[in-house]
Amino acid sequence: MSQPISDLAxxxxxxxxxxxxxxxxxxRGAPGAVAPEAAIEAMVEEPEGPxxxxxxxxxxRxxxxxLFRAAWITLTVHSDLAxxxxxxxxxxxxxxxxxxxxVLAGAVHDHLLVPIEQAQAAMHCLQQLSAQQPVSPLTESACANCGATMSGAFCAACGQARFVEADRRLSHLLKQAFDNLTDFxxxxxxxxxxxxxxxxxLTRDYLNGRRQFWMPPISLFLLANVLYFFAPAITDFELPFVDQVPGPLMLEVLQAERTIPPDEAARMAENSGQMHSRWTAKWVKERVAARDAGAKAADPSGHYTMADYARAYDARSPDISKLLIIVHVPIMALVxxxxxxxxxxxxxxxxxxxxHVFTFILFDVVLLVQGMAWLAERWGWPLYYPILGALSLLPIWYGAETLRxxxxxxxxVAYPVAFALMLGLVLGNISIYRFVQFALIFALT
Known part of the structure; x- marks a missing residue:
């Protein structure tokens, strides 16, 4: 073993x-707690617990x-404890x-535990010190983020790097974007x-106050919502006009496009529509009648039909429906x-x-379910329906594990609650979301 060194230089x-x-x-453990079944790198016993x-x-696991998430830096020199x-x-x-x-001092080496996100900055700082170079002598200035006085490369109050003129350039913006996308x-x-x-x-850490390390829940949801916004329509979230109205109104629209066989028309006429249709069908009839009367007043040969209104409704439906999908989150929270x-x-x-659970559902539907549908459509994949069934159960498992x-x-407890949560989500979609969706699109058309 090498001899310990005491000379500072x-x-x-x-x-x-x-x-x-x-x-x-x-x-941290409670007072008298038994050490966890893990490889313990260091331990300190205190009256408040280890x-x-x-x-x-x-x-x-x-x-x-x-309590603290760190990178471990070892100074490989054999330092004298004295x-x-x-x-x-x-x-x-x-x-x-x-x-x-x-700092953890061993018999041979010193060990430094620094915030994980500052590991590379700490290594650079220590390497400068080892080379006996000045560690970026910087003048004191106010932090651009929080206003605190800073004399180093980073603000001691909020952690933001010193803002310099080069940060205004496009190259800095592109490098920042590239680093975020490629840094796992x-x-x-x-x-x-x-x-x-x-x-x-993520949920446990956020509820326990450990939030700096993760994206906020709403930011993750908005990211999934952007992906959903550009994905093909999902029927349960984005309903066209004919799926929002009772059978007689549906027939008026479809018969303007094609001939409906009598038996099919009879079945359609019995369709009661959505839960809100008992009230909203009257709104639609009155609006179409008023616009038809206005069209005839302007031109005796003019007319305005249910099919005309359906086209106006369907033109606004995709964007409005995708903006309103966040309504499912408070529904789930209430359940x-x-x-x-x-x-x-x-x-x-x-x-x-x-x-978190609904964000996972969006990713599940957009990436997995629609991905499977795309494969089945092109290749006639025989495993599509069994896999689709399994993917439909995935949110229940995910919800249960999140709760657990x-x-x-x-x-x-967790699995029955997760099942009830998904059932509540479906019922909330049918009873609340579809009405809110229809009412807003109706108000805008």
């Missing part, structure tokens, strides 16, 4: 920081709340750059991958608040759960 010149792969987290540093994957000044030197360099640091440790990709493959993790009333959770917490992990529910 030698330590700084030869410390050679090394970034360990992986993500490490601080977790603190453990473990791999993030182990914390996720064990469902342990995370050496003076090393910790002060690298702590000051990191602090000047606006990077927080938790960015908030965007981290959030999407965990939303898809780790149900409940959840009733199903989980004994838990006495805030309605906003049920909204967070609803946002975010609210600590047992599977016996």
């Amino acid at each position: 030698t330590l700084l010149a030869s410390m050679q920081p090394e970034l360990r792969p992986g993500v490490f987290v601080y977790v 603190t453990w540093v473990i791999a993030e994957a182990d914390a996720e 064990l469902g342990l709340p995370v 050496a003076c000044g090393l910790t002060a030197a690298f702590s000051k360099a990191l602090a000047d750059a606006g990077i927080s640091c938790n 440790d960015s908030r965007l990709w981290r959030s999407l991958l965990n939303l898809w493959f780790r149900p409940g993790r 959840l608040s009733l199903l989980l009333l004994p838990l006495r959770r805030y309605f906003a917490e049920h909204m967070v759960i609803a946002f 992990k975010s609210l600590d529910l047992s599977a016996i």
